[in-house]
Amino acid sequence: MPEPSAGLVRVVIADDNPVVRAGLAALLSAHPGIEVAAQAADGREAYEQTLRHRPDVVLLDVRMPGADGLTALPHLVPLTAVLMTTYSGDSDIVHQALRLGARGYLVHGEFTADQLPTAVRDAAQGRAHLTPTASTALLTTLRATPAYAPANPHPLTLPADFSRTPSRTRAVMAHSLLSQREVEVMELIASGMSNQQIAATCFISPKTVKNHINRIFAKLNADSRGQAIALWHTLRKAAPTHG
DSSP states (O other), X not given: OOOOOTTOEXXXXXXXXXXXXXXXXXXXXXXXXXXXXXXESSHHHHHHHHHHHOOSEEEEOSOOSSSOHHHHHHHHTTTSEEEEEESOOOHHHHHHHHHTTOSEEEETTSSOTTHHHHHXXXXXXXXXXXXXXXXXXXXXXXXXXXXXXXXXXXXXXXOTTGGGSOHHHHHHHHHHHSOHHHHHHHHHHHTTOOHHHHHHHHTOOHHHHHHHHHHHHHHHTOSSHHHHHHHHHHHHHTOOOOO
């Protein structure tokens, strides 16, 4: 993915509604340092314009005729940063877009004329932005999976022979180790989100995210992000069911 030009962020706007495209273009063009390189009416055209103009950021709508945003997204992510700009706040769509590599998710009506260019510049620099509906939708999707409510506030850690503990027991132990916030952060880690994306989703600072992750790794006896994710998936499969 190319690095953004110094002092200039070039943008392609993809939306099937010409009024929305014109509005986004006007908002961005009014800010120094942002240039609207091209516009597109569907996902295929967005991909073609991205190949032609090599923008730093693509603003991508979800629902478009022909190739929609989610269809185009995997083809755009290797080329540039993608910021979803859409009226859709559906939980599954938000989650899918972020898993496919979107740098952020902005729902129309939830960002101001000043916040949009900030989100675009941040996306070009690798920082995530989620508007409130997108943040809530993502957490709703994650919480629909089995969660582990805190049962023990003490700073315990898993035993060294944890891998030999029966799977159901492992799930119960994890249930008691992590705080509710740590569970939320671990779910976001397991979904593939970066520290920046987690910070934006949970409305906390990247430093706080890092602190949570350090505590999670200590409690799970995990030496790396990959090891923690693998362990978490194992625990979730073994989670006790209720009802």
